[in-house]
Amino acid sequence: EDQVTQSPEALRLQEGESSSLNCSYTVSGLRGLFWYRQDPGKGPEFLFTLYSAGEEKEKERLKATLTKKESFLHITAPKPEDSATYLCAVQEEYGNKLVFGAGTILRVKS
Amino acid sequence: AAGVIQSPRHLIKEKRETATLKCYPIPRHDTVYWYQQGPGQDPQFLISFYEKMQSDKGSIPDRFSAQQFSDYHSELNMSSLELGDSALYFCASSFAGAGANVLTFGAGSRLTVL
Numbered sequence: 001e002d003q004v005t006q007s008p009e010a011l012r013l014q015e016g017e018s019s020s021l022n023c024s025y026t027v028s029g030l031r032g033l034f035w036y037r038q039d040p041g042k043g044p045e046f047l048f049t050l051y052s053a054g055e056e057k058e059k060e061r062l063k064a065t066l067t068k069k070e071s072f073l074h075i076t077a078p079k080p081e082d083s084a085t086y087l088c089a090v091q092e093e094y095g096n097k098l099v100f101g102a103g104t105i106l107r108v109k110s
Numbered sequence: 111a112a113g114v115i116q117s118p119r120h121l122i123k124e125k126r127e128t129a130t131l132k133c134y135p136i137p138r139h140d141t142v143y144w145y146q147q148g149p150g151q152d153p154q155f156l157i158s159f160y161e162k163m164q165s166d167k168g169s170i171p172d173r174f175s176a177q178q179f180s181d182y183h184s185e186l187n188m189s190s191l192e193l194g195d196s197a198l199y200f201c202a203s204s205f206a207g208a209g210a211n212v213l214t215f216g217a218g219s220r221l222t223v224l
Contacts, residue, residue, distance in 0.1 A: 032210025043114075043200050043215035044153065051210060087152065096141055096204060096211050097166050100152040 002027045004101035006088050012107045016077045021086055021104045024070040029093030033071050035064050036087040038103070044087055047073075078108045112136055114216035116201050122222045123191050131186040131219045135203030141165065142184040143202040143213060144176055153200060159184060160206060191223045 003026040013019055025033065032051055036044035048057045050066035057064050061082065063074040073086055085105050089098035115134040123129050135142050141160045145153040155168035159178035170176075173191075178184045188195060198220050202213040 034210075034212070036215075041198070041218070041220070043202075043217050046212055046214065049210050049212060091210050095166060096160070096206060096213075097143060097155045097158055097168065098153075098213055099155065102152045 002090055002092060002099040004088055004090055004099055006086075006101035006104050008104060009102070010105040010107070012109065013075075013078055015079055015108055015110045018074070018076045018078070020075070021073040021088075021106070022070060023073070023088030023101055025088070025090050025101075026069075027090045027092055027099075031091040031093045031095070033066055034089040034091065034098060035062075035071070035073055036089065038085045038087055040085075047086075075106070078106075080108045080110050082106065083108050114201055114203050114214055116199075116216035116219050118219060119217065120220050120222075122224065124224055125191055125193065127191050127223075129188045129191060129221060131188075131199055131201075131221075133184045133186070133201030133203075133216060135182055135184070135201070136214055139203035139205050139214075140182070141204045141206050141211065142178055142182070143204070144170075144184070144186050145200040145202065145215075147198045147200060147218075149197075156186070188221075191221075193223050196221060196223045 035047040048064040085103040089100045143158040144156040147153045156170040158166045198218045202215045204211040
């Protein structure tokens with residue numbers, strides 16, 4: 001059964017203090033690893049898809065990387081507006097549904 | 111750009127009542143997914159449809175049913191509601207092309223069961 005574990009559960013940063021979120025996964029054939037951002041009471045918002053180990057993608061202050069067992073979401077010089085829950089999810093090779101991790105709640109204080 | 115439309119946004123029901131949630135996917139998307147997210151929980155997959163046929167089934171209670179119609183919109187029907195059914199229900203859609211399918215989520219329907 002697919003498993004996705006995210007750490008830490010919660011992270012408090014000062015504005016400008018860079019850090020990384022971790023997502024470790026177990027899946028029988030990875031079709032894609034996804035990162036979503038979710039604000040309270042809203043639907044997950046797509047950030048990145050990573051397909052194979054060694055791949056990296058960047059968007060503004062966010063950079064996602066992938067190895068065979070885990071993914072990292074690096075946040076460089078975060079701002080208060082980056083505060084949200086960041087969800088990691090995997091998609092199997094022969095399926096379309098996403099299996100989510102429990103998420104990391106990020107709070108950035110000015 | 112058009113997004114996934116869900117209705118109603120908020121719904122309050124009594125125990126043992128019935129509720130129906132609606133989802134209108136992004137035009138030309140052929141797959142619809144339903145997820146349930148309890149307070150402080152990650153989204154849990156319920157069920158999905160590809161070209162109007164059920165394609166995958168997750169932890170959907172027997173009291174729930176869903177279908178996708180000819181215009182590709184989908185409805186999630188929930189009967190004999192229980193307090194534990196109170197949650198955010200998200201619909202997502204995707205286009206089943208080559209490579210990983212990016213799911214685009216709607217804003218959700220918040221169901222409160224009293």
